[in-house]
Amino acid sequence: ASTGTVAATPETGDVEYLAPINIGGQTMVMDFDSGSSDLWVFNTQLAAASQTGHTNFDPSKSTTFKLMQGASFSISYGDGSGAAGNVGTDTVNIGGATVTSQAIELATAVSSSFVQDTQSNGLVGLAYSKLNTVKPTAQKTFFDNAKSSLAEPVFTADLRHNAVGAYTFGAIDSTKFNGSLSWAAVNTTNGFWQFSSTKFQVGTGAAMTVAGGQAIADTGTTLMLANAAVVNAYYSQVTGAVNNQTVGGVTFPCNAQLPDLQVDVGGNYMAVVRGDDINFAPVDNAGTTCFGGLQAISSDLQIYGDIMFKSQFVAFNGGNNTIGMAPH
Numbered sequence: 001a002s003t004g005t006v007a008a009t010p011e012t013g014d015v016e017y018l019a020p021i022n023i024g025g026q027t028m029v030m031d032f033d034s035g036s037s038d039l040w041v042f043n044t045q046l047a048a049a050s051q052t053g054h055t056n057f058d059p060s061k062s063t064t065f066k067l068m069q070g071a072s073f074s075i076s077y078g079d080g081s082g083a084a085g086n087v088g089t090d091t092v093n094i095g096g097a098t099v100t101s102q103a104i105e106l107a108t109a110v111s112s113s114f115v116q117d118t119q120s121n122g123l124v125g126l127a128y129s130k131l132n133t134v135k136p137t138a139q140k141t142f143f144d145n146a147k148s149s150l151a152e153p154v155f156t157a158d159l160r161h162n163a164v165g166a167y168t169f170g171a172i173d174s175t176k177f178n179g180s181l182s183w184a185a186v187n188t189t190n191g192f193w194q195f196s197s198t199k200f201q202v203g204t205g206a207a208m209t210v211a212g213g214q215a216i217a218d219t220g221t222t223l224m225l226a227n228a229a230v231v232n233a234y235y236s237q238v239t240g241a242v243n244n245q246t247v248g249g250v251t252f253p254c255n256a257q258l259p260d261l262q263v264d265v266g267g268n269y270m271a272v273v274r275g276d277d278i279n280f281a282p283v284d285n286a287g288t289t290c291f292g293g294l295q296a297i298s299s300d301l302q303i304y305g306d307i308m309f310k311s312q313f314v315a316f317n318g319g320n321n322t323i324g325m326a327p328h
């Protein structure tokens with residue numbers, strides 16, 4: 001039984017968290033995404049202009065790569081970015097956890113935002129395999145393939161503000177969080193690490209309810225996207241907070257006092273998101289106006305992204321479909 005641990009390094013401004021994987025002997029620095037289920041890479045089939053600045057996987061240099069005849073993928077993400085191409089299999093090793101026949105999706109087209117993000121050379125999808133976009137046959141994620149050979153059927157995300165954390169497969173390192181994990185049931189219907197989240201508390205204020213609230217734990221989303229009622233209640237406690245459509249969300253004075261936000265996870269754990277982490281980044285050169293790490297989403301499904309992970313150590317249990325959290 002194996003385990004694997006890799007460093008999770010934030011891009012400047014904690015925009016995304018990158019970690020190295022080995023594909024057929026080639027190291028690729030990738031964006032680990034618990035909100036999607038495709039493993040795709042920048043590679044030598046891409047147009048030269050798209051390859052520029054990236055590490056490009058070269059299937060011809062791997063002795064273990066095999067093309068998957070007639071297979072293709074096409075994926076689009078909530079931020080409007082996307083990728084499409086063909087598919088093969090190869091050996092993937094992440095920090096010592098190895099899968100010998102992992103579907104590797106070779107992009108032949110990628111959106112401009114991915115081309116410009118030269119620190120990232122692809123995504124490692126860690127949501128449920130039912131979301132995989134490969135046709136004619138959906139492929140399994142690395143975690144799904146690795147699960148049966150891992151010491152425990154789990155992976156964990158230890159993401160930090162402006163500091164190196166870790167992704168671990170097959171073990172839970174209890175030295176990385178405070179106290180013990182609180183576990184919640186995962187609703188796997190939509191293919192996400194989805195749980196009920198109906199109670200909220202801004203600072204030491206009154207507990208609020210969002211009827212039927214659901215959320216997903218998504219390492220591939222930078223911010224925390226919650227129900228408008230929660231977001232309005234939160235920023236009503238922040239002097240100078242305004243909804244700035246030009247900038248695309250709520251901003252506030254960078255020296256604002258930001259309260260903590262508590263959100264319930266599965267009905268019996270209130271996860272504290274530190275107010276400091278809700279100050280995401282300045283929007284002006286003078287650094288006087290800052291963009292909120294908590295923003296509204298109109299869908300019923302809230303997306304708890306990296307802003308939450310910076311306060312909460314998260315364990316994903318694929319054995320019993322539960323999600324564990326503890327402050328770190």
Ligand SMILES: NCc1ccc(-c2ccco2)nc1
Pocket residue numbers: 016031033035036077078079081113114117120220221
């Ligand atoms: N939630 C998946 C995901 C991850 C990264 C990106 C991305 C990075 C650069 C441009 O777009 N987009 C979507």
